[in-house]
Amino acid sequence: MKKPKVGIFDFACCEGCQLQIANIGEDVLDVLGSIDVVEWREVMSEKWGKNLDIAIVEGSITNPHAVKRIQKIRKKAKIVIAYGSCATIGGVNGMKNNFNLDDIRKYVYGDSYRFFPTEMTKAVHQIVKVDYFVNGCPVYIPEFVAVLKAVLQGIPYYVPDYPVCVECKLNENVCMYDRKVTCLGPVTRAGCNAWCINNCNICYGCRGMVSNPNEKGAQDVLAKYKIPMDLILNKMNMYNKCRELG
């Protein structure tokens, strides 16, 4: 089998998900042994520009220039992998959509705000077709490797459509609700092995919501724990604001 040609591209993001690849350690050489990375700006000077088998796309689409660029990448690539929360669900960049865009531009850049065109933050699939999703902020390496293997095998990868609680319980964590703290685990898609709760923090919903969350039920739970609704909505919006754009 010929090694697939892979390009790694970044849009608005912190590049932490790319860094996760380097964080695999020596095993990354096995990963790189199974693919042929031809373009990866963060660590390579080589530029490719030709057709690709796989495009790994990190970051959200936040300005007109980015829209054009992602469309070009889609045309060149047989398979597009949305990589990390910013790409799969808009991620933290989506918080921008909570504000009036001109207002937020003026706040950050003052009088020069006009030089910084921006648009509502969007996830990659909200602009072009995406074939595989690697969720998470940052991506969970074992899941990334699983997706990569699925791509190489030519089979679909299904992001778990059940909540983080499942994995959290398998790890036998004390539930955050027992500590009287709200956690977005019950409405967030699993696949991270309950990373944050394993480390005694709460789930912030970085992997996006399950396909059929029980919103009424969730509200009742919040009422039961006397947690103000806007606080939780605010928290939901940290990663999931772009959901509203459809």
Added chain:
Amino acid sequence: MEKVAIKDSSYRLKKAKILQTKKLTANEKFFEIALMDGERLDYEPGQFIMVSLLGIGEVPISVCSSPAKRDSFDLCIRAVGKVTRSLHKLKAGDVIGIRGPYGKGFPVRILEGNDLLIIAGGLGIAPLRSLIQYVLDNRRDFGKVHILFGCKEPKDMLFSDELEYWNERTDLHYACTVDRADPDWAGNVGVITTLMPGVDIEPSRTFAAVVGPPIMYNFVIKELIAKGIPERQILLSFERNMKCGNGKCGRCQIQNLYVCQDGPVFHYEQIKNLNEAF
């Protein structure tokens, strides 16, 4: 942590070789398969096996050939997802893993000496082909045989050459219909129940074997009962999500029944009161 091999594991695979494949429609492919290492698959019509592609997964598939065909068996597989799409990429000579057969098939010993009304919708023809071939192989042991087949469009017609052959045989009654015709179609148009008034049966000595998509069952059963076929003599085969085939993983449960062990073929009488069945 210690690790040992288990000889009797119910997850042990038998190696099987693909003898030939044939594209039946855009989504369905036919496979003729033989067990390797001199083994044979002993099965009843209506039983299924678990087909494995190592590294991808395992899926339940009905055997669609007659048990009389000793040295090999047939599968008909629709490409819908991970495993089935990958199976479609295989060709003659490739090796797969199988385990089984599993479940309860059609009770051929009980059917013997009776008339049969076989009703297949779409891919439901797969398990029924096994029964039909068995009946044809042992034609003398059965009374009248009616075969009704329906599918969405003419291009979805599976085993069309065999259908042709059944149609020509004088010792059975065959009729088919499509939901939507195309310009070349000269046959019946309409859902499968539209074929039923034309079938002349003796209800008390007729067994009906019905396999098709879930929505088909409600309508067909109503007709069969209207025709006076006793509930005990209506046989249905069910499809559910399945992982182990051993009655453990819980996926295929219809209330207290496990499709993989108690089914997939059930008497209507056995399940008519189960809300989760329909």
Added chain:
Amino acid sequence: MEDLQYVILKKERVHDFISTLSKIQKLVAPVSKGYNNFAFEEVSSGSEIALKYIPTILPLKKFFMPQRETLLEFKIAKGTHAEPVVEYEPMTIFGAHTCDLAGVQCLNMVFSERPKDYNYLTRKNKITLIGLECNEYCDEYASCHLVNASFPSGGYDLFFTDLGDYFIVHVNTQTGDEIVDTTESFEKADTSHIKELKRLRDTKSKIFSNEVSIERRYMPELFDMSFRARVWKALEERCLSCGNCTNVCPTCYCFDIRDELELNLKRGVRYRVWDSCQLEPFARVAGGINFRKERSARQRHRYYRKFRYPVDRFSRFFCTGCGRCTRTCMAGISLKETLNELIKESEDRVWKKWL
């Protein structure tokens, strides 16, 4: 009660006993995780153990059918070769309450049924079980009496009952006998000890009574009447489908089977992981039909799998009354409440029929 089967362990010798035990093979026991949560974890000394504890977050099934276990190892190169394997670790479990012992008994029945599951059975044979009696209720969520799990009824090698200054220990198996011999911590029990035990059990039978207002034997009938009960519909709005109730249940054993390849795509394993009937994709088939699409249908299925279906198959309830599902549910769905509501609803119906 046969005297010979009883020994006693003085409280002051407990720590000795535990550390000796932990040297024989891996020892797990309940430890505190804070916030009134407990878990079975490996221990090496008595001070780590929480002798007074309410049911742990996960039940003992995590040792008998681990969250993830390998079923097959395979190579893809040169045809396909797959070898079924079982991974196990010999261990002693100390401090299992009667509800959890009942849970293991349920699982034993399931996996011994044909076709037998040798992964489970092999592992089970390597586990020594030491029970610990509850002298009183752990909390208001328990319903162990209803399901006949509040008193010991087998399923252990040794069984400890706290009688103040000492534990009285029932030796149930040869393995148990060997532990008594090798640890050298026990003394013979005499009739006064046995009398004490009897007295405790008498008191207990006054404390433990049906937590739900129904007689055990009428439960199957209640469920036969209740498939279309309003109770289930009410759960539709509350359940979050997080799967916590089944993961923590000692008798829920549904699983998924998956394949995993190494990166070279040449070797891999087939493994099973816990699954839950409460999760959206559980009963979904190719083509998108979901046979239990409504959360209410999924919750109902869970209850029927505890109180109705296993009665036909195994002649017992598959609820052990541990109360974990209620304790863990953030939506506050309570097993006892649900049962009480079912009873009320069926009484309504029966009453109306008479009118």
Added chain:
Amino acid sequence: MDKRNININVEYLTRVEGHGNIVINVKEGKLDTCRLDIVEAPRFFEGMLRGRSIFEAQHITSRICGICACGHTLASIQAAEDALGITPTEQTIKLRRLLLHLEMLDSHILHIYLLVAPDLLGVKSFVPLINSHNEVVRRALRMKKTCNDMCDILVGRHVHPISAIVGGFTKLPGQSDLDAMLGMLKRMRTDMDATVELAAKLKFPEFERDTEYVALVNDDGEYPLLIGDIGSTDGVRMNKKDYKRITNEFVVPYSSAKHARLSRESYAVGALARFNLNSEKLHPKAKEVATAVGLKPKCINPYLNTAAQLVESVHCLEDAISIVEDLKNTSLHYDEEIVIGLNEQSNIPVRAGNGVGAVEVPRGILFHNYQTDENGIITNANCVIPTSQNTGNIEYDMMKLVPEILDKGDEEITLAIEMLVRSYDPCISCSTHLLNIRFVNK
């Protein structure tokens, strides 16, 4: 010198974190334009922080940069604690220092091996090195992985740490975790020695320009990374709260860009600045390495920032070992584990405040500044990243460098300039609020 025309336009500068362009225009032998453009899509973090709980700030601002995620987390926590009036415990400070060391080590290794070494070995990226220098690449990845694994133990993960929050840590490493970390750190020494050996062989371009260097300074014996005042080689010293005096935006006459300036037209932050100000406080082993590679204060060759990173790596490794040994000896107080609050449970009282965090991250001083209302809700936020402080200085370097090498070919000039920019290890993905974004309005 002949009257040359040079037009260099490096679009999408590679092997730096984030997106930048270099524009150089020489008309008839005279430097006309010389710019480092930041083209990263702006992400408006400071704007987005408004209306959020101060307890969420760290979670959000960590996402400014995946490379210095721990640094942003620590600066953010420091600012929040300053605003809320919380004093962290001694143990918490120790653990935070350890975390910062791990990130410094991780980032420096990444920069030295994956980003700079290819230039010095004359290849385009580390990818060809996999074949030509396999052991070197493996060593780099191994060292990186060790840092990463230790971060996993300490805070859950390196990229966007989980357990480090305002007030302390939600989860503390157990005794066996400390043992594991100590083992990893000690095993890393061999690889570090090999790294020093390799780096000693590298030849850096000779180029000097005197500038002002700015870094944290303090009065104790500690090489200041987590806590300190702002100090400079021109003798300035001030409280971190006055950070705006140096990062203050001002307009330079030849362009619409804004620069950061202290005593001169520009200043530099980063490993070299820290070395120039605090070298005497380095671990003895690090000092030895500095001598071995011929680095001594005040060094004014910007290319040697990489050498300073090497020296700091040794320091961080050795100091991390001492911290872990110390923690093992004193044993941790597990009652200091805190429950995440997020305002639902007001374990930590909130108040109106204005707090500043100033932390040395791999590329220089990082400032976070939050203002909150009486409910602990952020009303104003400001984050100033090291790269934005360096950009002006980089441009002045380029302006001096280009005329000096005009006799070289275009390709060589481009490489020299790219290497210059890369040696600053610019991290422009932190595009919070870049002071000196250049507007290309030719």
